[in-house]
Amino acid sequence: MVGTIGLAGCEEDCRGFVRKCSLLSIHLAGSIGGGAALGLMLGWSSGLAMAVEPTSTAVLLVPICAAYALSGLSLARLPQPSTGRQVPISWRRLPPPVLALHYGVPLGAGVFTRIFDGTVYAVLAGVVLTGDAVIGCVTLGAFGFGRGLFVFLAAGFGVRARDDVTPLVQAIAAHRTHARAAAGMALAAAAGFFALVGWTGTFTAPGW
Amino acid sequence: MSSAVTAVVPARLLSRGRASYLFVMAVTGGALMGTITLGIGVSPAMATGAALMFLALAGGVLSNWSP
Numbered sequence: 001m002v003g004t005i006g007l008a009g010c011e012e013d014c015r016g017f018v019r020k021c022s023l024l025s026i027h028l029a030g031s032i033g034g035g036a037a038l039g040l041m042l043g044w045s046s047g048l049a050m051a052v053e054p055t056s057t058a059v060l061l062v063p064i065c066a067a068y069a070l071s072g073l074s075l076a077r078l079p080q081p082s083t084g085r086q087v088p089i090s091w092r093r094l095p096p097p098v099l100a101l102h103y104g105v106p107l108g109a110g111v112f113t114r115i116f117d118g119t120v121y122a123v124l125a126g127v128v129l130t131g132d133a134v135i136g137c138v139t140l141g142a143f144g145f146g147r148g149l150f151v152f153l154a155a156g157f158g159v160r161a162r163d164d165v166t167p168l169v170q171a172i173a174a175h176r177t178h179a180r181a182a183a184g185m186a187l188a189a190a191a192g193f194f195a196l197v198g199w200t201g202t203f204t205a206p207g208w
Numbered sequence: 209m210s211s212a213v214t215a216v217v218p219a220r221l222l223s224r225g226r227a228s229y230l231f232v233m234a235v236t237g238g239a240l241m242g243t244i245t246l247g248i249g250v251s252p253a254m255a256t257g258a259a260l261m262f263l264a265l266a267g268g269v270l271s272n273w274s275p
Binding site: 004035054055057058061065066069070073074075107108110113114115116117119120122123126127130135138139140142143144145146147148149150151172173175176179180181182183184185186187188189190191192193194195196197198200201 | 222224227228230231234235236237238239240241242243245246251252253255256257259260261262263264265266267268269270271272273274
């Protein structure tokens, strides 16, 4: 949701660089926190039910990554379970720091809004399979960091006045198909990586 | 709150041949990275965790393009 650039940054409140960076930092922190919290809960709860050993995790991730890589590169059609909603529009009336935090947390978690590509499913599957709260926290925290960092950098460097927001958002959104293809390639590379690790790991058996 | 399962049909950016080529190249590149990672002594468990983290990071950045 690239429109977050304006909402989390400075569309409504563009009163200087420090103010903008503070809002973007709050958004970034919320994004990391949202992802990390979800990963912690997911890893912990799946660990109570099961914990697949690392080599098997890598092997099981291969078909998931490969399938969504094909989808990202428009070579296959796959279902993408997702909530069909965005963050509530009423949040736009909140004070800017609260707004930035409210946008950061659900977007950083990734699953409470529309899902763009298959990387989310692969990562969630990886966290569930490992059944480790720390790995879940770090992994989905990294997802939130990536999501918030992009907004931080784009709004931090690309927006100097309120009028800059819409052209920037439109310019970035124009590359949506490129982003999907890039996600497909990242998933394909992950599939190759996990296949190699899984194949090699069958000869050793270390734990997490 | 509504939920939906959508069969996503993305706009075609590349021809099938080029997309297939990129897929194979990316898989090969990933396998090569795996070989190097394990070759320098990283355990399969650590390599899996690290790859998952990098995939999450890339996924987080790219998720910003969701509509």
